[in-house]
């Protein structure tokens with residue numbers, strides 16, 4: 001049987017996806033065709049929605065972002081009952097809950113993600129700092145001092161890079177700013193629009209103050225890979241990114257190998273916050289090879305495969321047991337020391353806003369983008385956003 005598997009292509013994930021698929025093919029005698037998905041999750045969603053709306057059988061196994069199960073559930077096979085309960089229950093309960101829509105298990109967890117602060121340990125030492133910044137104010141001060149010093153020899157050096165482009169990644173970064181300032185989660189768990197508040201406005205104004213000071217003007221065009229490229233080539237003191245950037249930063253061709261520290265993102269006065277990300281594997285209802293596709297999902301989400309991906313690519317397992325695995329912890333010491341960051345990551349409001357989440361996220365990222373670009377201030381942006389979200393909500397989510 002031939003199964004087509006949609007894989008992401010950010011960093012090493014395409015290669016790791018192909019490697020895993022090849023191991024399954026070898027074990028079962030089946031073949032796997034890999035479909036290469038676009039880098040940005042927004043682009044991927046558009047493409048997948050087209051395929052699924054057309055009931056296309058071209059892709060059997062989809063890689064689903066943690067925010068999509070609610071949006072796409074009707075197109076996926078219910079894995080409950082098809083995968084033994086003990087196997088399902090070996091994953092974090094919260095992720096299984098996010099993958100379950102109205103009792104239907106839409107996808108199996110593959111890896112989880114949470115936003116982290118990466119920093120240059122060598123430069124911290126050089127500029128007299130002995131700990132990562134605990135607050136955004138500290139980060140600004142440290143980034144400015146390091147940038148001013150390093151710029152003397154390297155004019156392209158910058159203080160802080162993050163995902164500032166207008167896309168889903170900006171929603172993730174900005175949610176971290178909001179929560180860390182006590183500004184809430186845009187829409188709360190009950191579905192109430194909460195974004196129009198002073199702390200949220202302050203969070204956005206603070207982020208805007210970084211652009212063209214500690215962050216380059218171009219940060220408003222950066223996704224995950226642009227930020228990583230700058231940090232990994234030795235041109236930034238701090239970076240917000242997902243765990244995958246660790247393995248690449250520590251690789252032999254990285255200019256910052258052995259010089260990277262990882263810490264929780266700074267606080268804006270309300271503690272540190274990391275947005276929950278991650279990807280899951282679901283079987284299309286339109287697949288002609290559902291049994292083989294389910295077997296591939298079980299194989300790729302198994303402990304053995306998650307362990308390989310954790311060691312080779314720093315992809316966080318979704319199985320709590322692997323956080324006690326010595327080889328996994330050796331490759332990624334922060335999986336142990338920052339376990340709290342992963343287990344208490346903040347979900348985007350895809351649960352309460354259901355089918356309208358994508359519209360909510362686009363409106364939020366658009367508003368944040370305007371503040372970063374200096375087109376508007378935080379208070380005006382969150383006020384307008386509240387009105388826009390109320391329109392999107394209409395009589396209910």
Ligand SMILES: OC[C@H]1O[C@H](O[C@H]2O[C@H](CO)[C@@H](O)[C@H](O)[C@H]2O)[C@H](O)[C@@H](O)[C@@H]1O
Pocket residue numbers: 008009010013039040041065066067113168169170172224242243244276277278279
């Ligand atoms: O960690 C690497 C992954 O980074 C992206 O996904 C993460 O960011 C998305 C926003 O840009 C977010 O929606 C998702 O939940 C996060 O896991 C990228 O899209 C993935 O391909 C990549 O593996």
